[in-house]
Amino acid sequence: MKLAHVAAAAALLLAGAASAQTQWNTGTGANGHYYQFVSTPVTAQDAFAGAAAMSYLGMPGYLVTITSAEENSFVSSTIANGQLAWLGGSDDGGPVNAWTWRVGPEAGQAFTYTSWGPGEPNDCCGGENYVHTNWAGVGGWNDHGGPGNAGQVNGYVVEFSAAPVPEPESWALMLAGLAVTGGWAARRRR
Numbered sequence: 141m142k143l144a145h146v147a148a149a150a151a152l153l154l155a156g157a158a159s160a161q162t163q164w165n166t167g168t169g170a171n172g173h174y175y176q177f178v179s180t181p182v183t184a185q186d187a188f189a190g191a192a193a194m195s196y197l198g199m200p201g202y203l204v205t206i207t208s209a210e211e212n213s214f215v216s217s218t219i220a221n222g223q224l225a226w227l228g229g230s231d232d233g234g235p236v237n238a239w240t241w242r243v244g245p246e247a248g249q250a251f252t253y254t255s256w257g258p259g260e261p262n263d264c265c266g267g268e269n270y271v272h273t274n275w276a277g278v279g280g281w282n283d284h285g286g287p288g289n290a291g292q293v294n295g296y297v298v299e300f301s302a303a304p305v306p307e308p309e310s311w312a313l314m315l316a317g318l319a320v321t322g323g324w325a326a327r328r329r330r
């Protein structure tokens with residue numbers, strides 16, 4: 141076995157069995173983001189951490205966020221054999237079923253689209269604060285990951301997209317714009 145093969149095998153072990161990154165670039169709502177299913181038994185917390193440690197083409201990875209039926213379908217299409225996969229949402233630390241995305245461009249935002257399976261979310265089994273998909277049918281969501289069912293034997297989906305422009309830079313640009321406008325006004329008064 142060549143050294144490169146050993147390194148590749150080691151990387152694969154660390155990441156779990158990861159499928160190829162797939163770009164969502166056709167159809168309604170296509171956002172150009174890349175998605176990758178990692179098949180490995182983990183808790184939701186480890187899925188958040190695993191996704192955050194990944195990157196692709198210079199874009200940071202994050203546990204997938206789903207904001208439309210089209211994205212939900214696309215995400216399920218990236219998951220082999222209808223396995224369960226963690227999503228990047230939670231109601232941990234807030235009222236039961238006040239679900240928000242915790243990562244990615246929608247971090248801190250309440251769910252605007254949901255695809256809960258029948259009877260879900262039910263906060264069963266001592267409390268379930270995380271969400272996975274492909275429950276009771278492809279693309280159906282279930283709250284899961286409570287004290288009684290923290291881990292699961294499937295995996296998670298990582299989403300990759302360009303990081304948004306940092307806030308301080310936006311402020312700097314706006315202030316620079318104000319300074320230019322102010323300069324014009326001052327000259328015109330003279």
Ligand SMILES: [Ca+2]
Pocket residue numbers: 204205206207211299
């Ligand atoms: Ca997304």
Ligand SMILES: [Ca+2]
Pocket residue numbers: 260261262263264268282283284
């Ligand atoms: Ca549930």
